[in-house]
Amino acid sequence: MTVVKKIATFGEHLRTLREMNSLTLREVAASLALDTSLLAKIERNERQPTRQHIKQFADFFKVEEKELVDEFLSDQIVYKILNEETDLNILKVAESKIKYLKTHNG
Amino acid sequence: MTVVKKIATFGEHLRTLREMNSLTLREVAASLALDTSLLAKIERNERQPTRQHIKQFADFFKVEEKELVDEFLSDQIVYKILNEETDLNILKVAESKIKYLKTHNG
């Protein structure tokens, strides 16, 4: 039986990728010309990665960029919902708005 | 048969409320002690309303505050998705993350 770690955030995902490759923060940071501390903060979700960062991570760890982008964007949505203390219903509202816009605007 | 206008954004909703009451931007702005231009921008989604604004609008137009808040928050999500050119799938990802967090954290 394989244990699959449930990954909840972009940062955790990133950290998991790094650990799966047995690399240290310093090593990865050096490879990508990033400040070690910045990378650490991104892994702890204390700083947001830029689009450029995400692309770098995807290239470096050989994963799909879209996979990381979606992880990042969904985090943003999660954060907003938890933070504003609303409920999951707004996801439905958002979904229908998007469908409406897509059929009526282009 | 009643024609129901499909409202897609917070701003449009707000404008519709105003027009249903046959009021001008200046009138509403004066009542709420807002700059007319700012109110116009909010109706056109060029400025984001604050929580306080939303409360004022709800009181003034006698609608549920939560209704307006949800409209506003869902707009934010819609904007993010359309803007980042991802797909509806991230709503699913976000939903499962939230459910996961709620069952595992509190």
Add this chain to the structure above:
DNA sequence: GATCTTGTGGACTACTTTTGACCAAAAGAA
């Protein structure tokens, strides 16, 4: 045409938030 009203929108300032760098210190391994 002159005037009034309504909504629009540019330009600007002030304010808030966020980033990324730097460095010190904690934590962990050997």
Add this chain to the structure above:
DNA sequence: TTCTTTTGGTCAAAAGTAGTCCACAAGATC
């Protein structure tokens, strides 16, 4: 202890946003 890894605080700079002010365009009315 010593070396390495990770964490965390601080801060200047950059980026983003709000709200104000003013001028203008379109439309209505006289």
